[in-house]
Amino acid sequence: MSMNAVGRPTRPEDTAETSAEFKSLTGGKGLLQYERLIFEKKDYTRTGVDFADIDISPSDLGDLVRGDDLGLPGLTEPEAMRHYVRLSQKNHAIDLALYPLGSCTMKHNPRLNEKMARLEGIGDIHPLQPTSTVQGALELMDTLAHWLKTLTGMPAVALSPKAGAHGELCGLLSIKAAHEAKGQGHRRTVLVPSSAHGTNPATAAFVGYSVREIAQTSDGRVDLADLKSKITDDVAAIMLTNPNTCGLFERDIVDIAKLIHDAGAYFYCDGANFNAIVGRVRPGDLGVDAMHINLHKTFSTPHGGGGPGAGPVVLSEALAAYAPTPWVVNSGNGYVLEEFGEDASAANFGRMCAFHGQMGMYVRALTYMLSHGSDGLRQVAEDAVLNANYIKASLQDIMSVPFPDGPCMHEALFDDKWLEGTQVTTLDFAKAMIDEGFHPMTMYFPLVVHGAMLIEPTETESKAELDRFIDTLRALAASALATKNNTDDVARFKNAPHLAPTRRLDETKAARQPKLTYG
Numbered sequence: 416m417s418m419n420a421v422g423r424p425t426r427p428e429d430t431a432e433t434s435a436e437f438k439s440l441t442g443g444k445g446l447l448q449y450e451r452l453i454f455e456k457k458d459y460t461r462t463g464v465d466f467a468d469i470d471i472s473p474s475d476l477g478d479l480v481r482g483d484d485l486g487l488p489g490l491t492e493p494e495a496m497r498h499y500v501r502l503s504q505k506n507h508a509i510d511l512a513l514y515p516l517g518s519c520t521m522k523h524n525p526r527l528n529e530k531m532a533r534l535e536g537i538g539d540i541h542p543l544q545p546t547s548t549v550q551g552a553l554e555l556m557d558t559l560a561h562w563l564k565t566l567t568g569m570p571a572v573a574l575s576p577k578a579g580a581h582g583e584l585c586g587l588l589s590i591k592a593a594h595e596a597k598g599q600g601h602r603r604t605v606l607v608p609s610s611a612h613g614t615n616p617a618t619a620a621f622v623g624y625s626v627r628e629i630a631q632t633s634d635g636r637v638d639l640a641d642l643k644s645k646i647t648d649d650v651a652a653i654m655l656t657n658p659n660t661c662g663l664f665e666r667d668i669v670d671i672a673k674l675i676h677d678a679g680a681y682f683y684c685d686g687a688n689f690n691a692i693v694g695r696v697r698p699g700d701l702g703v704d705a706m707h708i709n710l711h712k713t714f715s716t717p718h719g720g721g722g723p724g725a726g727p728v729v730l731s732e733a734l735a736a737y738a739p740t741p742w743v744v745n746s747g748n749g750y751v752l753e754e755f756g757e758d759a760s761a762a763n764f765g766r767m768c769a770f771h772g773q774m775g776m777y778v779r780a781l782t783y784m785l786s787h788g789s790d791g792l793r794q795v796a797e798d799a800v801l802n803a804n805y806i807k808a809s810l811q812d813i814m815s816v817p818f819p820d821g822p823c824m825h826e827a828l829f830d831d832k833w834l835e836g837t838q839v840t841t842l843d844f845a846k847a848m849i850d851e852g853f854h855p856m857t858m859y860f861p862l863v864v865h866g867a868m869l870i871e872p873t874e875t876e877s878k879a880e881l882d883r884f885i886d887t888l889r890a891l892a893a894s895a896l897a898t899k900n901n902t903d904d905v906a907r908f909k910n911a912p913h914l915a916p917t918r919r920l921d922e923t924k925a926a927r928q929p930k931l932t933y934g
């Protein structure tokens with residue numbers, strides 16, 4: 416047995432019996448106890464709170480008096496706490512290990528951000544307070560807006576959208592309002608490249624546009640010839656992601672912007688993954704008219720179950736007048752919230768949501784910005800890209816890459832060509848990663864790449880952690896390739912995950928026929 420310097424064992428002895436074969440008596444796994452659903456803990460006799468008896472005459476409520484049990488679980492405070500902590504331990508978390516979901520940008524959230532978001536005067540204010548009592552919060556929003564405009568080189572920003580997809584909606588509604596104001600309401604088509612994130616065509620359709628798909632070249636970029644042939648008089652906008660969802664920079668972006676503008680249309684850029692270029696490239700200089708920025712990706716606020724996020728939209732001069740309300744104005748005599756636009760005939764399309772957006776996310780994102788400074792934010796992009804290229808370079812001799820020429824941006828894309836002749840699919844490989852302690856990468860997206868595996872490490876991972884991840888993937892890849900010649904390793908993949916609290920789920924059935932009751 417190995418011992419550390421003070422003589423404590425550091426690794427369990429290898430035993431013939433693996434934990435996969437061993438079954439505990441209770442269904443628990445080591446220190447992870449089996450956990451029932453909270454509503455299965457049917458005992459309504461206990462409470463974690465000591466309420467005084469209330470004295471309400473039932474006659475006040477008439478026939479509204481409840482006759483049956485409320486049906487809430489009866490738990491003491493420690494029982495309630497343990498229930499949720501046990502559940503949380505059944506999931507992967509960014510605080511447990513690298514979370515390589517491409518396009519999702521799952522990065523460490525500095526604790527400093529959380530501390531700032533909870534400051535008295537920020538964590539406990541209410542959106543209906545008089546603005547004279549929340550001047551600091553409004554100044555914070557104004558400062559965040561200033562940083563976003565400076566980093567993107569754009570003159571206006573709408574802070575209120577609550578996620579990337581909501582930002583897309585905001586951008587397209589601004590574009591629609593601008594076309595209608597210019598008598599161009601007949602423009603009903605939005606161009607979307609075939610590699611786009613699913614939210615792009617979905618947003619266009621939701622706004623009432625029809626979607627025209629643009630082909631991509633063999634090196635993973637927009638096919639300019641195809642684009643030119645599809646720009647007609649009815650085109651309202653193009654929605655383009657840069658870096659695109661193959662993790663590649665669109666080299667022709669300036670030409671694309673010119674083509675679109677010459678046709679009288681607007682250029683919407685999906686800036687969810689601004690983390691790849693922040694501090695290096697200003698989208699305003701590329702000809703972008705509207706772009707959402709996922710604060711919860713680029714500027715490290717929690718998401719993926721830990722949200723909510725925020726998706727502010729920066730707007731060009733051409734679209735600034737169509738920004739939704741509200742916005743913060745520094746009146747020289749304190750900050751005010753412009754809630755209705757400049758006058759009754761203002762061109763803006765109204766509000767995206769009640770109140771002013773996700774204040775807690777503004778605080779976290781601004782904390783990330785200020786703690787990095789402008790030089791640090793540039794390094795965010797550089798390190799995110801460096802880390803992704805390190806992964807690509809360390810794996811491409813064993814796993815195949817669809818676009819091998821040149822560096823990638825913030826994420827490394829692999830396909831499943833290297834699995835040909837093995838008995839393993841992209842899904843099997845991803846599930847086997849769970850047994851090794853890593854969350855799977857994004858799979859089967861982008862749709863244009865067969866069996867895609869999209870890996871994004873982000874800038875917050877150290878080289879040591881990247882090496883651990885790479886070593887794990889190399890070992891798994893070797894095991895997958897071995898299934899070409901023998902069946903010894905097949906079960907490792909086909910039955911994976913072996914060690915997770917729940918095994919392989921029928922995801923299609925879960926989505927199509929969700930079981931929404933228990934018992």
Ligand SMILES: *Cc1c(COP(=O)(O)O)cnc(C)c1O
Pocket residue numbers: 518519578579580581612614656660685687688709724726
């Ligand atoms: C994450 C993402 C979105 C959607 O953002 P949400 O905040 O999840 O709505 C859109 N486009 C791209 C490229 C993304 O990565």
